[in-house]
Amino acid sequence: MSNLEMAPASILKVEHIHKRFTSKNICVRAVTDVSFEVKAGETIGIVGESGCGKTTLGRCIVRAIHASEGKVLYRAEDGQIDDLITVDKERMKKIRKEIQMIFQDPYSSLDPRMTVTDIISEPLKANYPKMPKADREKLVVDIAAKVGLNTSYLKRYPHAFSGGQRQRIGIARALILNPRIIVCDEAVSALDVSIQAQIINLLKDLQRDMHLTYLFISHDLSVVEHISNRVGVMYLGRMVEYAPTEALFSKPLHPYTEALLSAVPVADPDVQMDRIPLKGEIPNPANPPSGCYFHERCRYCQQKCIDEAPALREVDGRSVACHFADELTLRGFHYES
Numbered sequence: 001m002s003n004l005e006m007a008p009a010s011i012l013k014v015e016h017i018h019k020r021f022t023s024k025n026i027c028v029r030a031v032t033d034v035s036f037e038v039k040a041g042e043t044i045g046i047v048g049e050s051g052c053g054k055t056t057l058g059r060c061i062v063r064a065i066h067a068s069e070g071k072v073l074y075r076a077e078d079g080q081i082d083d084l085i086t087v088d089k090e091r092m093k094k095i096r097k098e099i100q101m102i103f104q105d106p107y108s109s110l111d112p113r114m115t116v117t118d119i120i121s122e123p124l125k126a127n128y129p130k131m132p133k134a135d136r137e138k139l140v141v142d143i144a145a146k147v148g149l150n151t152s153y154l155k156r157y158p159h160a161f162s163g164g165q166r167q168r169i170g171i172a173r174a175l176i177l178n179p180r181i182i183v184c185d186e187a188v189s190a191l192d193v194s195i196q197a198q199i200i201n202l203l204k205d206l207q208r209d210m211h212l213t214y215l216f217i218s219h220d221l222s223v224v225e226h227i228s229n230r231v232g233v234m235y236l237g238r239m240v241e242y243a244p245t246e247a248l249f250s251k252p253l254h255p256y257t258e259a260l261l262s263a264v265p266v267a268d269p270d271v272q273m274d275r276i277p278l279k280g281e282i283p284n285p286a287n288p289p290s291g292c293y294f295h296e297r298c299r300y301c302q303q304k305c306i307d308e309a310p311a312l313r314e315v316d317g318r319s320v321a322c323h324f325a326d327e328l329t330l331r332g333f334h335y336e337s
């Protein structure tokens with residue numbers, strides 16, 4: 001147990017996680033050497049373009065898929081610290097109640113043949129098979145009310161609900177076991193902007209009331225900014241910057257973060273967007289570029305970037321993987337005056 005250590009305030013510690021997929025002698029490195037620590041009650045945003053490995057990372061953390069290497073330390077409610085990558089099935093069954101997921105698509109993540117009551121109560125049936133039906137249904141009504149669902153519609157099927165209401169059903173299902181950590185995988189991406197705001201506010205309220213910790217995976221930086229305490233930026237399976245939200249938005253240290261921030265829409269018609277174009281496409285993770293994986297698209301690239309991979313290192317109390325992080329002056333988002 002001695003190597004299972006984390007800061008007293010932490011609930012989760014991801015250490016050197018790798019995930020490789022191999023098929024027909026081709027190895028795709030979906031996640032490479034990602035590490036970060038999460039304090040209880042905070043929200044960590046994980047951002048990056050589609051295909052950057054953020055969803056794979058989330059799935060490794062909840063053990064929906066097995067990581068190839070690394071540790072995911074979790075401090076359970078009983079105080080014990082386990083490595084979720086190696087913990088035995090019996091212990092994992094207990095821990096799984098404490099770590100839940102909310103998925104991207106509220107249309108496809110709910111079984112259309114089940115009523116809302118059945119969908120929300122499914123985790124209860126699986127984990128507490130002897131619980132009387134009346135008790136189960138009372139818990140469903142309580143949690144449905146908590147997430148803002150009309151409790152008189154619980155015998156209906158998902159198709160009778162709008163996208164925002166369906167996502168509330170997904171949230172209720174994730175909350176019914178009274179978890180401590182929720183991994184939200186693009187949880188608001190399929191929703192209209194106004195509904196997104198409602199769901200984000202709901203998640204914040206639930207976090208406060210139920211002392212939840214979120215891992216919020218999204219390609220949308222403006223959403224992540226509103227909910228996260230700290231943000232990790234991923235590129236081609238690697239964490240390239242990890243910083244407190246305000247610091248990252250006001251003064252990014254990695255050129256990829258700068259480019260992502262330049263593409264965030266500003267809700268002011270008088271503000272001119274000055275987007276930094278990213279050259280080309282994300283490289284093939286089965287055949288990544290030499291040196292810094294971002295060098296083919298980076299406007300600050302120098303020979304060192306082509307020859308040598310930058311390690312994730314501390315600069316200004318933050319983590320960044322760029323050879324020139326302490327020399328470049330990069331443009332932030334709207335915190336700039």
Ligand code: SF4
Nearest residue numbers: 292295298305322323
């Ligand atoms: Fe750009 Fe070089 Fe920094 Fe990579 S190491 S982000 S290529 S400046």
